[in-house]
Amino acid sequence: MTRILIVEDQLDIRKLLRMTLEFDVSEIREAETGDAGWAIAMEMRPDIVLLDVMLPGKLNGLEVCRLIKAEPSLKHTKVVMISARALSEDKDAGLAQGADVYMAKPFSAVQLIDVIYRLQEPDGAAAP
Secondary structure (H helix, E strand, O other), rough: OOOOEOOOOEEEEHHHHHHHHOOOOEEEEOOOOHHHHHHHHOOOOOOOEEEEEOOOOOHHHHHHHHHHHHHHHHHOOOEEEEEEOOOOOHHHHHHOOOEEEEEEEOOOOOHHHHHHHHOOOOOOOOOO
């Protein structure tokens, strides 16, 4: 029973992510802002968070990632940063905040599913 939280401000990308995952995931919730994503993460305790970097609101994706990784009750939660920012320093910044995987947009559905499956393995390792 995998719980996934999608934190993405673009509706079309949220829909794409949901459609990619809904056949194999037990619960999917969505948020449009970093603030809402953080609040839902604390309530939902997701297994995986798909998190955009550039988000409206007080908290951006990097800040939400840092908060998730610092929260003891979310220590099991894996974070996949998904961003149009694809430079090596962007990826390094995401990984420095604790992201388990950093994926650049555009990405393929197959690539995303592969990452999700790898994160669910006992060692929780996923290639970025």
